[in-house]
Amino acid sequence: MSASRGAGPLAGRTAVVTGASRGIGAAIATRLAADGAQVVLVARGRERIEELASGIRADGGVAHTVPTDMTDRAALERLVGWLRSAGRVDVLVNNAGVLPPAATADSTSWQAWDDTLAVNLAAPWYLSSRCKEQLPRGGVEDNVASTASYYPSRGLVAYNASKAALIALTRVLALEWAGEGIRVVGVAPGKIDTDLVRPILAWSKRRDLTLNPQGRIGTVREVADLVAFLVSDQAGYLTGVTVPIDGGELLTAGGEPGR
Ligand SMILES: NC(=O)c1ccc[n+]([C@@H]2O[C@H](COP(=O)([O-])OP(=O)(O)OC[C@H]3O[C@@H](n4cnc5c(N)ncnc54)[C@H](OP(=O)(O)O)[C@@H]3O)[C@@H](O)[C@H]2O)c1
Numbered sequence: 001m002s003a004s005r006g007a008g009p010l011a012g013r014t015a016v017v018t019g020a021s022r023g024i025g026a027a028i029a030t031r032l033a034a035d036g037a038q039v040v041l042v043a044r045g046r047e048r049i050e051e052l053a054s055g056i057r058a059d060g061g062v063a064h065t066v067p068t069d070m071t072d073r074a075a076l077e078r079l080v081g082w083l084r085s086a087g088r089v090d091v092l093v094n095n096a097g098v099l100p101p102a103a104t105a106d107s108t109s110w111q112a113w114d115d116t117l118a119v120n121l122a123a124p125w126y127l128s129s130r131c132k133e134q135l136p137r138g139g140v141e142d143n144v145a146s147t148a149s150y151y152p153s154r155g156l157v158a159y160n161a162s163k164a165a166l167i168a169l170t171r172v173l174a175l176e177w178a179g180e181g182i183r184v185v186g187v188a189p190g191k192i193d194t195d196l197v198r199p200i201l202a203w204s205k206r207r208d209l210t211l212n213p214q215g216r217i218g219t220v221r222e223v224a225d226l227v228a229f230l231v232s233d234q235a236g237y238l239t240g241v242t243v244p245i246d247g248g249e250l251l252t253a254g255g256e257p258g259r
Contacts, residue, residue: 008036009234010037018042018068021044023192028223028224032093035228041063042079044067066082071115080131089135091142092140098115100112105157108157121166128173136181142227142230143185147189183239184240185239185241187244190212190247193217213248226243
């Protein structure tokens with residue numbers, strides 16, 4: 001891969017961001033590129049990642065695109081092959097995620113379970129473990145979990161299970177890799193203004209529910225800023241933790257109105 005632009009805390013580093021075609025992933029990729037990293041944008045939506053890459057290049061950054069469906073094991077293997085041939089991966093952000101339509105545990109289909117676990121959990125495990133050789137001392141993985149990792153919601157069994165397990169994955173990898181100077185961290189967003197969460201936001205609004213103690217929805221920029229800190233050298237003594245970014249949602253365990 002070519003060298004990234006010279007300035008910024010991530011200058012000279014390569015950052016891979018999955019689910020970079022929109023929402024939180026696009027904001028993270030944009031922020032890491034602004035911090036000097038050359039970015040590898042991964043998602044199914046080829047046009048959207050190419051559009052984002054063009055914008056990053058127009059701003060003087062370096063961006064590559066690798067369209068990949070996280071539910072397709074052969075495609076994941078091709079992505080790993082691409083990354084291996086490209087060289088080092090200093091930062092791996094496992095952000096791609098799906099929130100399947102609400103269904104109680106007994107009405108959840110195998111397909112919905114498999115697809116959700118494939119994108120939200122299996123792909124982060126596979127990518128991290130197969131790209132480990134590409135992660136140098138000082139390398140960082142950041143997994144995008146959720147406040148749903150911490151408390152149950154009716155109708156979200158596959159999502160809740162996948163996101164809770166993603167925190168376990170973060171902790172295991174952090175433990176196994178700490179001795180090699182690789183950090184593994186996570187973020188757990190609450191309600192952030194993206195396509196994924198709009199149905200829930202609309203549902204809450206109809207019932208006049210307050211989402212969290214701050215009483216507002218978070219922005220993708222706020223999540224991207226946190227990720228930028230966590231993957232930077234400033235967070236060098238931080239590993240194995242998942243940081244909630246939720247306007248205080250977890251203070252009310254998700255079940256109570258915010259105020
Ligand atoms: N928004 C929130 O309030 C919130 C809260 C907690 C956690 N999160 C987590 O934050 C992450 C990003 O979510 P978001 O809110 O930004 O959602 P979003 O706007 O729906 O974006 C989801 C991203 O994941 C990618 N993706 C989905 N299925 C994929 C697949 N099979 N293969 C490859 N990429 C796939 C999508 O790209 P393509 O469709 O182009 O493939 C898209 O880039 C997710 O892990 C989500 O669970 C979000």
